[in-house]
Amino acid sequence: KNEVEQSPQNLTAQEGEFITINCSYSVGISALHWLQQHPGGGIVSLFMLSSGKKKHGRLIATINIQEKHSSLHITASHPRDSAVYICAVHSGGGADGLTFGKGTHLIIQP
Amino acid sequence: DAGITQSPRHKVTETGTPVTLRCHQTENHRYMYWYRQDPGHGLRLIHYSYGVKDTDKGEVSDGYSVSRSKTEDFLLTLESATSSQTSVYFCAIRDSIAGANVLTFGAGSRLTVL
Numbered sequence: 001k002n003e004v005e006q007s008p009q010n011l012t013a014q015e016g017e018f019i020t021i022n023c024s025y026s027v028g029i030s031a032l033h034w035l036q037q038h039p040g041g042g043i044v045s046l047f048m049l050s051s052g053k054k055k056h057g058r059l060i061a062t063i064n065i066q067e068k069h070s071s072l073h074i075t076a077s078h079p080r081d082s083a084v085y086i087c088a089v090h091s092g093g094g095a096d097g098l099t100f101g102k103g104t105h106l107i108i109q110p
Numbered sequence: 111d112a113g114i115t116q117s118p119r120h121k122v123t124e125t126g127t128p129v130t131l132r133c134h135q136t137e138n139h140r141y142m143y144w145y146r147q148d149p150g151h152g153l154r155l156i157h158y159s160y161g162v163k164d165t166d167k168g169e170v171s172d173g174y175s176v177s178r179s180k181t182e183d184f185l186l187t188l189e190s191a192t193s194s195q196t197s198v199y200f201c202a203i204r205d206s207i208a209g210a211n212v213l214t215f216g217a218g219s220r221l222t223v224l
Contacts, residue, residue, distance in 0.1 A: 004152065033213060043200060043215040086152070096143055096168070096204070100152030
């Protein structure tokens, strides 16, 4: 079973700061997902990537397959970015092949 | 929008009572999943389905059963609810786009077992 570790577990920052959330996993994967969950809300898929880098607005996701590591960056952070960010890896094993991290709780203060 | 809805969104029940959560999708996706989300844990798979009447267990299936009698509905049943089953339950569907797996989650069902 793949082990997925996210860091930090909790992060509080000021509006406008550059944010980095990290995800490390233990075995090879076919894809990695970044998910966002607002307080009391549902879960939204932000990115799915298997190599390189993807960008959507102020969000950037990168992955280094050799190092088994991915990062999610938020530029010019805003209070509406406050949410839990979840990393999930698809390694092909298990019923759905997915292993989820425990999430990073991000708070952006105005 | 994958058109996935969960019901009920909130439920409070007593220990020992049966509970059924419903997941409904409108786009004919084959794969459907039920997860539970608890503090200190990542999302954990309860059961999944890969087609009508084809279901299988996930990592935390004890105390839960599922049914899928038609493509659009995936039901999760707690035959006799226990306090340890207090959780937020998420349904998800998997879609393959350009050979890649895309996940879409429902809004969640918050269950409290007293």
